[in-house]
Amino acid sequence: MSQKDIIILGIESSCDDTSAAIIKNETILSNVIANQKIHELYGGVVPELASRAHQQNIVPVVDAAIRRAGIDKKEIDAIAFTRGPGLLGSLVVGTSFSKAFALALNIPLLDVNHMHGHVLAHFIDEEGKSKPKFPFLCLTVSGGHTQIVLVKDYLDMKVIGSTIDDAAGEAFDKSAKMLGFPYPGGPLIDKHAQVGNPNAFEFVRPNMKNYDFSFSGLKTSILYFLRGKEAENSNFISQNLNDLCASIQETICQILIKKLIKASKELNIKEIAIAGGVSANSGLRNELKATGEKLGWNVYIPKFDYCTDNAAMIAITGFHQYKKGIFADQTIAAAARLKM
Ligand code: KG4
Ligand code: ZN
Numbered sequence: 561m562s563q564k565d566i567i568i569l570g571i572e573s574s575c576d577d578t579s580a581a582i583i584k585n586e587t588i589l590s591n592v593i594a595n596q597k598i599h600e601l602y603g604g605v606v607p608e609l610a611s612r613a614h615q616q617n618i619v620p621v622v623d624a625a626i627r628r629a630g631i632d633k634k635e636i637d638a639i640a641f642t643r644g645p646g647l648l649g650s651l652v653v654g655t656s657f658s659k660a661f662a663l664a665l666n667i668p669l670l671d672v673n674h675m676h677g678h679v680l681a682h683f684i685d686e687e688g689k690s691k692p693k694f695p696f697l698c699l700t701v702s703g704g705h706t707q708i709v710l711v712k713d714y715l716d717m718k719v720i721g722s723t724i725d726d727a728a729g730e731a732f733d734k735s736a737k738m739l740g741f742p743y744p745g746g747p748l749i750d751k752h753a754q755v756g757n758p759n760a761f762e763f764v765r766p767n768m769k770n771y772d773f774s775f776s777g778l779k780t781s782i783l784y785f786l787r788g789k790e791a792e793n794s795n796f797i798s799q800n801l802n803d804l805c806a807s808i809q810e811t812i813c814q815i816l817i818k819k820l821i822k823a824s825k826e827l828n829i830k831e832i833a834i835a836g837g838v839s840a841n842s843g844l845r846n847e848l849k850a851t852g853e854k855l856g857w858n859v860y861i862p863k864f865d866y867c868t869d870n871a872a873m874i875a876i877t878g879f880h881q882y883k884k885g886i887f888a889d890q891t892i893a894a895a896a897r898l899k900m
Contacts, residue, residue: 640878
C-alpha cells in the first residue's frame, strides 16, 4: 500500500521577507515571497517596520500560496513556521498567525529553526539535482549568521564553527554601504565584482582558531583604506568601484572557503554544501565549485530561490519533523535567539 501524501504549509517571517509555501512530501507546489522594500530607505532592516509589513502581508501571502498550489486549505496536514532565530516582532507575526490557523483547521503545528531550514533546503526535490549524503558539511552564510554545520541526519546537526562578530552577509552589506550602495548591498557587490579585478586591493584576513570566523577586522580595514584613498582623491571609490567590489568579495569568499577546506580535511568529509542568502553570491559559488573539483568534493549549491529567506525551506524541515512526530503545541512562543 502506498503511503499517504503529506501536505504542509510553511511560513517564514524571521526578518524582512514574508513567505508561505506548500509542500507535498518533498515537492514544492508553491513558494510565495513578499519582500519589504521599505528598509532600503534606512540602510538596514528596521524591526518595527518589518513586523508591521509582515502583519499586512501574511494573509495575502498565505492565501496566494494555497491558491498557486492548487489545493484546498482542508487538505493541509500541518503548519510549519519559523520559531527563531530572528527579529522577535517579525517572528511573532508568523508564529501567532500559524497558531491561529492551525487551531482553526484543527491540524498540528511544527516549530522550525530558521537555520535548520537553510540547511534542509537541499532536500527539496528538484529535477536533475542530487541531494547531499550524510554526513555532510554545510556552510550557512546569511545576513545574521555564518556557521559551519556538521549534518549527520535530517534532524541531527551540530554547529562546529561560527562567527564571533559580524556575519558574512553583514560584511557584504556594511562594505556595500561604505561604497555608497543601498541596503542590502551584497547582491550589488556581486554584480560589480563580475567585471572587476579580485586582486586589485588587499584587505586583512583574520587568523581565527578552529572553525570560527571574524569579519569585524575586515570591515575596519576597508573603512580606513577607503578614508585614506578618498582623502587623496575624492573620486577614488567611483573610479575603482568594480575592482573594490571584486577585491572585497574575493577576501570574504577566501575567508569562508579556507575554513571549509580545514573542516573537510580534519573531519574527512567530502560532501560539501552551502546555504543562506550569501550562497547566492556568484564568486562564492564559482570558487566553491573550483575548490571542489581540485579536492574531490561533491559540492551542493541551492537554487537561487532557496538561498535567501523563503518558506519552502521551512516546509521541507516541517515535513521531516512531521515524519518523526515532533510537533509543537499551542503554548509555543517565538524565540529570537533560538539555538540549533
Ligand atoms: O538568508 P538571508 O536571505 O536572510 C538572513 O537570514 O539573513 O540572507 C540575506 C543576506 C544579506 O546580507 C544579503 O546582502 C546577502 O544575503 N546576499 C548576498 C547575495 N544575495 C544575498 N551577498 C552577496 N552576494 C549575493 N549575490
Ligand atoms: Zn536566513
